[in-house]
Amino acid sequence: MFVLVVGGGKVGYYLAKELIDAGHEVALMEKDRRRAGQIADEIGSIVIAHDGCEGKYLGEAGCNRADVVAAVTGDDEDNLVICQMAKHHFDVPRTIARVNNPKNEALFRHLGVDELISPTRMILGSIEQDIPVHELLHLAALGEGELEIIEAHLQSGSPAIGHAPRDLAIPDGCSLFAVIRNGVATPLRPDTIMLEGDKVIAIGNTDCQALLHAQLIGEALATDA
Amino acid sequence: MSEAHRPVFHRAVIALNGGSSDARIVRLVAEQARLTKAELIAVHILEIDWTLPLDADIAGDSDEVQRVLDSAEAIAEESKIRLEPVLLQARDVGAAIVDETVERGADLLVVGLPYRKRFGGEFAIGRTIPYILQNAPCAVWVVRDPISEETK
Numbered sequence: 618m619f620v621l622v623v624g625g626g627k628v629g630y631y632l633a634k635e636l637i638d639a640g641h642e643v644a645l646m647e648k649d650r651r652r653a654g655q656i657a658d659e660i661g662s663i664v665i666a667h668d669g670c671e672g673k674y675l676g677e678a679g680c681n682r683a684d685v686v687a688a689v690t691g692d693d694e695d696n697l698v699i700c701q702m703a704k705h706h707f708d709v710p711r712t713i714a715r716v717n718n719p720k721n722e723a724l725f726r727h728l729g730v731d732e733l734i735s736p737t738r739m740i741l742g743s744i745e746q747d748i749p750v751h752e753l754l755h756l757a758a759l760g761e762g763e764l765e766i767i768e769a770h771l772q773s774g775s776p777a778i779g780h781a782p783r784d785l786a787i788p789d790g791c792s793l794f795a796v797i798r799n800g801v802a803t804p805l806r807p808d809t810i811m812l813e814g815d816k817v818i819a820i821g822n823t824d825c826q827a828l829l830h831a832q833l834i835g836e837a838l839a840t841d842a
Numbered sequence: 843m844s845e846a847h848r849p850v851f852h853r854a855v856i857a858l859n860g861g862s863s864d865a866r867i868v869r870l871v872a873e874q875a876r877l878t879k880a881e882l883i884a885v886h887i888l889e890i891d892w893t894l895p896l897d898a899d900i901a902g903d904s905d906e907v908q909r910v911l912d913s914a915e916a917i918a919e920e921s922k923i924r925l926e927p928v929l930l931q932a933r934d935v936g937a938a939i940v941d942e943t944v945e946r947g948a949d950l951l952v953v954g955l956p957y958r959k960r961f962g963g964e965f966a967i968g969r970t971i972p973y974i975l976q977n978a979p980c981a982v983w984v985v986r987d988p989i990s991e992e993t994k
Contacts, residue, residue: 619895644892662934665892679892 791821863954936973
């Protein structure tokens, strides 16, 4: 598989190294000539010292035959431009973008980037898993991003405690499908009584989160200003 | 050249660029190798840009590539010394020459340097030879073409 990595920072460098070790053909674009030289000295002649935001240089880097383009620069704007050009101008089958600001995720999806990697979102998710919060925890995005897998930790005060899913007004487009109780995951049936401490796993579109929050957490959903 | 000052090498890699310096460097090294019975390897690198896979069949379609290697062999033969022709496809000529030199365990690398000027008149050494000088572990001979009337 030929992978074109754009951005020679820490992420791009280690990504290229791992891909080479795994036997893939890799080209790495880095616009800073000094940094490009350093990487070439360490990894070999895989570095193209040009700006991946320019179509001409993407073409020279072999974007036309790339199976995957991974845009991992530190700038969301650059990553978006690179993925868009790769997708729409060079017909690359799979584009992957690093998204630093989670608020940009929707835009990236809307503009056709195939996969998003948000380190900020990942760290946030990890922190939320360790700290009890009275919020819905977003575990993963599905499809084009319109669906999400969500976890709700039922704590004292939750209206769902002592009730079964069939007793709740679960919004359309949303489904409660599993419960984690004492570390064991089991399917959540319509008549399963939910208990304090349960972690309820739901899948649903992003629009129904406010209603789901009211049913499972019981407090007003915090919204972005 | 006296015996005491004659350079001693056992295996030399000659980097061919397909230009006018090829004949000069092959002849020079072949004459020296004949006296020391050294082994000669002539390497011609075909640089493949990233729009093509590295194993694209470029060399097979090129008569020019064959001509470069055949000429080198013929010149070595005149000096009654055997020369092994090697054709490689690579992304970067300098790195490929150095890699091949290391892999072959050569103790001498010989490269030709055409005399060229940049726009503005400054002498242009290119990027391959500085890379080789910086990275080749063995002795390196750089043989520059004479300055012709045209390039003055």
